[in-house]
């Protein structure tokens with residue numbers, strides 16, 4: 001099977017996902033991803049000419065709520081699972097936005 | 100221009116937490132699993148926020164996507180706990196509208212609905228640079244209005260943005276508080292040599308753009324754009340291309356500064372949010388939204404100009420919301436019935452000469468207060484001249500001042516005559532008589 005997922009693509013994906021990979025892992029994932037994506041090629045051979053495109057499995061729609069205030073967590077509950085807090089705030093190291 | 104405004108719904112966009120980040124007593128009190136981005140939480144869209152977005156789109160002359168959806172926009176930042184923002188990608192609620200400015204029309208590319216992020220406060224604590232996060236603002240409904248690249252000057256950008264704020268406030272869907280960040284302006288600026296324009300051919304956009312972000316006043320927007328035009332002109336004249344980047348505006352130094360350089364296009368990996376089923380507008384629902392749409396604000400001003408000969412520049416100062424404009428309409432009808440001048444009324448209100456509050460006092464009180472203020476007593480010119488002669492005689496200094504060109508003493512003299520006569524007389528009539536006498 002041809003390799004459609006290059007190491008460069010794995011590199012950029014890991015950056016987007018903020019996951020650091022070793023050289024070995026990059027090699028390994030490039031291969032594994034290629035075989036997964038390669039499987040899509042097989043699906044592509046199916047005839048879907050008369051099947052409409054969809055992003056969803058149900059026909060559900062308009063599942064909405066009325067504009068009504070419901071009870072919230074209190075501050076203590078909100079911060080309960082955080083190790084780093086300060087005066088009612090979550091505290092994190094300063095990060096410059098990359099966008 | 101890209102303009103964001105926080106909608107003033109009671110609850111947040113995808114959960115029932117209170118939408119009131121600016122008045123919260125403490126940080127992180129209007130929060131729940133949904134707006135904290137906890138795993139397994141299920142967002143449900145706020146119907147009113149959707150209806151308001153469509154209302155805004157209609158007021159901007161947009162077409163409405165009868166089938167629409169929410170998408171996930173992925174990026175990592177501490178104010179966005181889920182790792183994605185729920186927004187709209189290829190099917191915004193509204194698209195293809197227009198806003199009139201005195202410089203020409205500006206096309207509206209799209210109006211879409213998304214959620215706001217949490218608020219970060221950058222601080223140094225114990226010598227460490229840290230950010231404090233408050234999620235009271237997280238998932239507050241936020242509309243984004245994107246214009247076509249059809250704005251050609253800083254003045255037009257300012258007028259366009261002000262007009263949008265006026266329209267949004269008129270619909271009463273957002274406070275547009277610029278100082279607190281309830282409305283945020285963003286300008287994308289690039290320059291092009293007009294000589295390269297080929298006749299009858301649409302210009303292609305320049306191959307770069309500079310984003311001017313986090314602007315919290317119209318004046319700063321204007322000054323920031325002015326600065327960019329100068330800065331970019333200089334670079335282009337040297338034969339170089341300005342760097343594609345995001346810049347902020349420093350009001351004290353009156354200049355823009357680099358915030359971050361953009362390397363390549365951002366990759367947000369948008370995809371339809373599987374938690375949120377799509378939205379379909381049927382005729383009934385669309386009809387309900389349309390019937391709640393007030394008369395377009397531009398039409399209100401044109402109607403008033405036509406019916407009452409009042410200047411839009413003055414009436415614009417008097418109200419914000421459609422409900423308020425309706426009350427003004429009733430006041431104007433009432434004034435007209437009593438043969439009182441609407442133009443004089445709006446000027447008196449704008450100049451704060453009437454002790455009334457248009458939207459507190461009732462119509463009768465308002466009209467009566469105005470009536471009293473313009474009421475004049477009956478008195479003949481002949482009778483008036485007697486009082487004028489008397490006043491001029493005992494105010495020789497004022498007379499001398501007037502003759503030496505200090506015409507503002509007329510206010511004083513007219514006042515003295517009215518006091519002497521114990522009558523209220525129209526100022527114009529009185530000053531004309533006094534001038535005649537002084538010149539004779």
Ligand SMILES: [Zn+2]
Nearest residue numbers: 114116131134
């Ligand atoms: Zn919530």
